[in-house]
Amino acid sequence: MTTTSALRRTPRSAKKYARPSTFFTIVGIVALVYFLAPLLWLVLASTKTNSGLFDSFGFALGGKFNLFQNLADVFTRQDGIFGRWLINTVVYAGISGIGACLLATAAGYAFAKYRFPGGRGLFSVVLGAIMIPTTALAIPTFLLFTQAGLTNTPLAVILPSMVNPFGVYLMKVYAEGAVDDSLMEAARIDGASEFRVFWQVSMRLLTPGMITVLLFSLVATWNNYFLPLIMLNNPDLFPLTVGLSQWQSAASAGGGGAQADFTPIITGALVSVIPLIVVFLFLQRYWQSGLATGGVKG
C-alpha cells in the first residue's frame, strides 16, 4: 500500500528514544491543558441551564443537567435554522475541500513534473501567496464577486475556498517524491496521453498527499468566518460560524427585546466541533504524514 510506505518514511523506529526531558514534559502537559481546557469547559457548559452558567464554577457540573433540553433548543430555535447551517457548512466545506484537493493536485503535479517557461516564477508566486492570510484577501474578493454578481450565493464561499496555495506547494513536494519519472515514461511509451498519465497512473500514487490537502481545506473552510460573513446576507445560506456569532451578538448586545440566552450558543458551538473531531480522529495519520512531507522535503 502506498499509504503505509508513505508513513514508513518517517524515521520513527530508526532512532532510539532519547531520555525524556522533564522540562519538555512539563511544557507538553501545560500545552495539553491549554488546548483541552476550553473544550472541557465547552462540554460542561453545554450541560447547564442559562443561569447555571453564571452561578456555578466553570469547570464543574452545576445545577440541573440540562444537556438534552439545550440540544433540543439549539435545533428548534428560529424554526430549526441551526440544522440548515450545519448542512450548509458540510456542503461548503465538502465541495471546497474536494475542489481544492483536485486543483492543488493538478497544479502541484504540473510544477513537479513538467518544465515549462515561467514555471519557476509561477511557483514562487504560489509560495508567496502562502504568506498572505485569506482574511486579508476577503475584502478584495468581495468586491470582485460583487462585480460578478455572485455575492449572497453559495459560490461566493465555495469558489475562493477552492484556492489553496499551501496545498499546491504540498502536492509539488509530494509528487516529486511519490511519482517516479521512469514510471511516467513507461506509461507514455505504452501510448497513454499526458492527461491519462496524470489521472490513471500518477494520481494513484498521490492519494495520501491528496487526502492531506483535502483535510486542510476542509478544516479551513469549516472554520472560515470572515469570508462568509461579508459575502452572505441571507441567514438561510449562513455556515455555522456566522450563524452562531449572530446568535451570540443577539445574546450579549443588550438592547430592545434582548435576552441573555447563552445556552443555545454554547451547545451549538459544541455540536459544530463534533464533526471535525470525528473526521480528525479517523484520518489523523494522513495529517501526520502530510505535515512530515512538508517538513522533510521543504
Place this chain on the structure above:
Amino acid sequence: MGKFPKRAAMTLGTVAIASLLLAGCATSGTSAGGTTSAVSKADITKAMNTPATITFWTWVPKIQSEVNLFEKKYPKIKVNVVNLGQGATYYTKLESAISAGSGAPDVAQVEYTHLPSFELSKNLKDLAPYGAADVKSQFSASAWNLVASGNAIYGIPQDSGPLGLLYRTDILKADGVAAPQTWAEFATAADKVHAADPSQYLTDIPSSNGSAFLGLFQQAGANPFSYTGGKTVNINLNSATGKKVVDYWSTLIQKGDISTDPDFTDSWYQGLASGKYASWVAAAWGPVFLQGTAAKTSGNWRAAELPQWTAGDHASGIVGGSADSVLSSTKHPIASAVFTQFLNSDKQATLDFATQQFLFPTTAATLSNSEFSDQKSPFYGGQQVNKVFAGISSKITGQFGSLPFMDQVYDSFNTTLGKAMANGGTGMDAGLADWQAAVVKYAKAQGFTVTTN
C-alpha cells in the same frame, strides 16, 4: 459544475438589470427628498393593493407573528423577514449592501443612536410625506423625539429604553439601607453596603460602556450631542452638568464604594447573580434580560425610578431602543412606509411586541394597556415592573440627540473617561475633557463644523 457558467451569466444579467433600476431610483429619490409634498391617499390605497414584496431586516426574535398581522390586513404585500443579528456586524452588512447597490433591504431596524449616520449618508427615506406625521400623536413624546430631525421623520419608533434602577431588596434590607430616592442617599447607601461586606458594591458603573454613561448625563439634564442634518454637529460633553455627574461618580469610585467592571461579560453576569452588585442602572429592556441570568436571586429584585439629583424630580434618560426605517433605495416606498407605521402603531402588534418579545412600548395605548402594565413578575417579588417603567417613560422631558458616529464616541470613551474610571476614579475630570477633545477632533477630521454649546 457544467451548470456554473449559465448560472453565473444569469446572475450577472439580473444584477445588471437591478443596478439599472437602482440608478433610476436614485435620481428620483434625491428629487423626492427635497420636496415635502405628501403622497396622496389615493396613491397609498393604490400601492397597498398592488402586489409587492418588501424585505425587512430586523433582529427581533419571532417577529413573524406581528408581520403576519400586517400581511393579513394588506394581503397584496408580502414581507420577507431577514434576521442578521445585531450590533456592529449588522451595521457593517447594511452599509456594505447599500454601497454595493444590491442586496439592501427595503425596511431596516436601526437603533436610535445609529439613525444619524444613515441620515448623513442620505440612505433613509423621510417618512413625513407618507403619513408618518399622522401617527405621531399615538407615540410617547420621548420616543418620537428620537426619530424626528427637524420636519423630517427617519423611522417609526419600535422600542425604547427609559432608565430605571433594579436593586436587590434583600441586600439593602440586611444592610439597613432604604431604597435611595436621591443620588445623595445613593452615595450614603453605597458606603454602607460596601462597609458591611467589602466584596459587595451598591452598583457597577461599567468603565466600558459609554452609552450607559451617557444615559446618566441625560438624566442629569445634559444633552451633549445634536445633529439636524447637514455638516454641523454640536458636542458638549464637558458642560457644567456633565462635570457634576462625573465628579459624583469620581468620588464614589475613589472611595471604592462602586465597582467599574465592564458589563455584559462573564464576570459581570456572575456579579449580578452572586450579589456582588446590589443594583443595576438598567434600561427598560433590563428587567427581562436579568431574569435569564440570575434565576437564583428570583424574588429579591425590585424596580424603581433612578435616584434623582433634586428630591421630588422624576428625571430619566434613554439607553437603547430602535426604530424601523425605510431605505432610500427601496422600490416600494409607500408599502414600506405603511408597513413601518402599521407594525409599530397597530394595537395588537404593539401589544404583542410588549408581551411576547418584551420590547418596551413606544405607543401611549400600549404603555397604559393593562395587559402590559399590570403584569406581575415573580422575579421582582410580584411587582408590576412594567408600570414602573411606563411611569418613568411618561415623565421624560429631555431631548436626547446622537451624532452620526456614535461608535466612535463610545470607542473614545473607553480610552479617556472610561480609562480613568477603571484606574480607580482619579483624573476623571481630565478624562471627561479628553473625551470631549477626542470626539471634537474626530468630527473635525470627518469634515464637520463643530459647535460646543
